Amino acid sequence: MKKTVTIHDIARIAEVSSATVSRVLSNSSYPVSDKLRSKILRIAKEHNYIPNLIGKQLKTNASMTIGVIIPTITNPFYSSVILGIEEIARQNHYHVIVCNSLHNPEFEGEYIKTMVEKQIKGLIISSISKDVSLLKQFMRAGLNVIAIDQKIDEDEITQIEFNYEKGGYMAAQHLLALGHTRIGYATSRLDRPSRRDIHAGYLRAMEEAGLPALVEESQSEEAFNSTGEFDVGKRLAARMLAASTPPTAIFACNDMMAFGVINELMLRGISVPGEISVIGFDGIEFGKMTHPPLTTIKQPDYEMGILSGKILLDMMRGDENPTLSVTLQPKLVERASAAQAHTSSPI
Amino acid sequence: MKKTVTIHDIARIAEVSSATVSRVLSNSSYPVSDKLRSKILRIAKEHNYIPNLIGKQLKTNASMTIGVIIPTITNPFYSSVILGIEEIARQNHYHVIVCNSLHNPEFEGEYIKTMVEKQIKGLIISSISKDVSLLKQFMRAGLNVIAIDQKIDEDEITQIEFNYEKGGYMAAQHLLALGHTRIGYATSRLDRPSRRDIHAGYLRAMEEAGLPALVEESQSEEAFNSTGEFDVGKRLAARMLAASTPPTAIFACNDMMAFGVINELMLRGISVPGEISVIGFDGIEFGKMTHPPLTTIKQPDYEMGILSGKILLDMMRGDENPTLSVTLQPKLVERASAAQAHTSSPI
DNA sequence: GGATTCGCAGAAATCGATTTCTAAAAGGTG
DNA sequence: CACCTTTTAGAAATCGATTTCTGCGAATCC
Structure with missing residues (x-):
């Protein structure tokens, strides 16, 4: 050597x-x-x-790498976000360090700290921790932070979020427009702001329609991997079917869970959307590959990556008039898992 | 500030x-x-x-970060690999830089170069380039390289690969054992070693059984995103059905493509596995979420990540007796998309 | 033609740590 | 008590780049 x-x-x-x-x-x-x-x-x-970029960096104090912290990369929603971020990074000769917090606040904190030690000046994070004091401390020391996906209750932090409330509203609206009146909402634990927002949108739509809300919430701990969400969907679907008058349509709080719901229904010989309609949330690519293809509410994930990358770079370059916060709008993707309600169906 | x-x-x-x-x-x-x-x-x-880790690194010349280059993170197979690598990295207080070559050899080369400039001493790569001269040059300068997934024709590079030939053989064997005699193989372009190996395994099984091979190869350019593979699957399925005597079972060279095959069949009202059985290859988690759940050949992706991370760290620490190369064995995952052939079916 | 500016090159300081040298105390021994 | 070893602290060199400062020779200006 x-x-x-x-x-x-x-x-x-x-x-x-x-x-x-x-x-x-x-x-x-x-x-x-x-x-x-x-x-x-x-x-x-x-x-x-x-x-030797290390020598250069020591002198110039510009690291040319941006950090990304997300719950887990195996969720295709996040891989799309990352792909967008990397696209912008590559165009600007930046590198991306990706860290999976695995829903563990301790890991998240560790990763943030190490990034600061590595002199990373820009961070994009989908935080799962409620404590923003660490972030704020580092921001005072010059770290540029963009919070994506998960809202953080803190004005000083630039945020790029989805309009989750509207998305929830749109999903319920779509099922209502198809003539459904008993619409269930299957959700994982309502402990993250995003989930509460979707829930709120669903409730608003049901209330406006003068119909009762049928919510099944998973009380189990956070699902750590993609198949965990799938299993939650199966369990919640089973619970809904156990009701005296089961819903004719089910709205799941994410696509993975919707797959679980559909799987459970089909296992029991219930046709989708023949007997029960299902709508998901997220709009991951796999939705089009399943049978039936999944009707869902699409969050522009790749665009979120692109946008957050651009805004972060602007911040790091000391942009004069910084972007404060951006909200991206959801879009209904109609495929085949949600259909007209049977008017002949028993009330 | x-x-x-x-x-x-x-x-x-x-x-x-x-x-x-x-x-x-x-x-x-x-x-x-x-x-x-x-x-x-x-x-x-x-x-x-x-x-300030940059100051430390300049002096000690140990970067504590390992680089990973893969085609695209949106392929769940690769996200699993990365998750495994990161697990090992975290345990050893390393960071992971992930770069998506997007099947572009130029991007791949750029990324390798920048990593070396950043004084990264360990690289795990699923290379899509045929030219290893760049890698070899940097290895001489002290870069530790592990090639995963894609075989590289070069003794000096440590490789962790799957036994693709055996996997292809197992897939065909499984369909044969179910009584199928007309078994089609749907593959994307046979330009990567891994694909040629799977193909070879399929051919060996068919030959041993004394049955004709029915191969449909996509001639189109590399599919750049996950839904591209899906579309290729649809096209190849359509081609196979156009034959005078279509196969009763189809083996697809990866799971995404298998989803495309199933989708095309179902759109035409052909039941899976009732009329035609389908088997995939890779074993991504989504296979269990589709309908019918996908029978497939599982490549231990997460384990590959864990293993490559461990071996790379050993190499970087100057292990005395280095691991030369490892081959991981495939595993049949029986779900529901492949079933017994109908003995009553017309020849 | 003398003063001043300009163009270009090198010496040396700097970034934030680690590490080798040097040396001053402290402790032990005969 | 003189001598030697040990322990512990600081001065200074080092890693590989950038950048400020200094200075020399040539061009420009009045």
Whole structure:
């Protein structure tokens, strides 16, 4: 393993000072004569010079990498977000460090701290912790933070969120428009703001329609992996079917859970959407691959990644008029898992 | 934005030298009196000292981050791999930088180069480029590389691969055991070694059984996103059905494509597995959420992540007897998309 | 033609840590 | 008590870059 060649090696070989080499190789605006410039360029190429970005960073204090903390990358919703962030990062010659908090606030805190130690100046986070004091402390020390997806109760933090309330409202509205009157809402524990918002939207739609809300909430602990949500969906569907008059339509708080609901219904010989309609929430790509294809409320995940990447970069560059907060709008994606209610069905 | 406190600030306040502060705060084995030690610790805590890992890294030349390059994170197979890598990284206080090459060799090369510039000493890569010269050049300069998933024709590179040939063989075997005799193989372009291996396994099984191979290969360009594979599956299924005597079972070279095949069949009113059985390849979690649940050949993706992380860390620590290469074995996951062939079906 | 500016190169300081050297106390021995 | 070893602290070098400062020679100006 040979030693790597540094700027000083090039300087020695070219018989110039390392200052001149630096100016040439880093495209400084400082004037250097063409003779020396081309000589240095030639020698650098000949000796396969690779800049040491750590040395550069120590001096300039610009890390060129942005951090991302999300619950888990195995949720396709988050992988889309990340893909968007990386697209912007690549265009701007930034790198992305992704950390999965796995719904563990301790991991989340550890990751934030290490990122600050690594001199990362920009962070995009879907936080699962209620405590923002750590974030605020680091922000005072110069960390740029964008909270995505999960609302944080804190004005000072730039947020990019979805209009979850509207999404919940739209889902219920869609089922109402199809003529359903007994519409169940299957949700995981209402402990995150996003979930409470979807729930609120559902309630508003039902209230406006003068119909009763049928909510089944999972009390179990946070599901740690994608199949956990699926299982929750199965359990909640079973509970709903146990009611004296089961719903004719079920709205699930995310797509994974909707798959679980559909799976449980089909296992019991109940056709979807023939007998019971199902609508999901998120709009992950897999929805179109299942049978029946899933009708759902799409959150623009990739766009969220793009947007948060752009805004973060603006912040890091010290933009004059910073974006304060953005709310992205949901979109109904009609596929085939929700259909007209049977008017002939018993009340 | 106040200036961050450095080791020198602590030294000044504690009225000691920065050398002593460094020895205390970095748990050096160098002896420091208890009196000074506790004093320094107290002052560091009071002033909220955060170590600058860039300064440390410049001196020690140990970056504590490992790089990962994969085609795309939206493929759940790769997200599982990454989750495994990160688990090992976290346990060892490493960070993970993930880069999506998006099947673009240029991006891949760029990413490798930047990682080296960032002094990353360990890289796990699922390479889509045929040219390993860049990798080899950096390896000579001290980069530790593990190639996963995609075989690279190069002895010097540690590889962790799946036994794709056996997986292909097992898939065909399973369908044969179910009594099928006309078994189609739907594959995306046979331009990657892994795909050729699966194909070879399929051919071997068919040959042993004395049955003809029915291969449909997509000639279209690489599918860049997850739904691309799905669409390819639909197209290939359509082609197979156009044959004079369509197959009674279809083996797809990955799960996404299998979903596409099933989707196309069901759209045409063909029941799965009633009329045609389908088997996939990869074993992503979604397979259990679809209807019917997908029978498939499982590649231990998470385990691959864990294993590659461990081996890479061993390499970076200069393990005496390095692991050369590992081959992971596939496993049949029987769900419901493949069933007994109808003996009554027309020949 | 002398004073001043400009262009260009190098010396040296700097970023924040670690680590090697040097050296001053403290402790032990005959 | 003189001598030697140990313990512990600080001074200074170092990692690889950037950047400020300094200065020399040439061009420009009155």
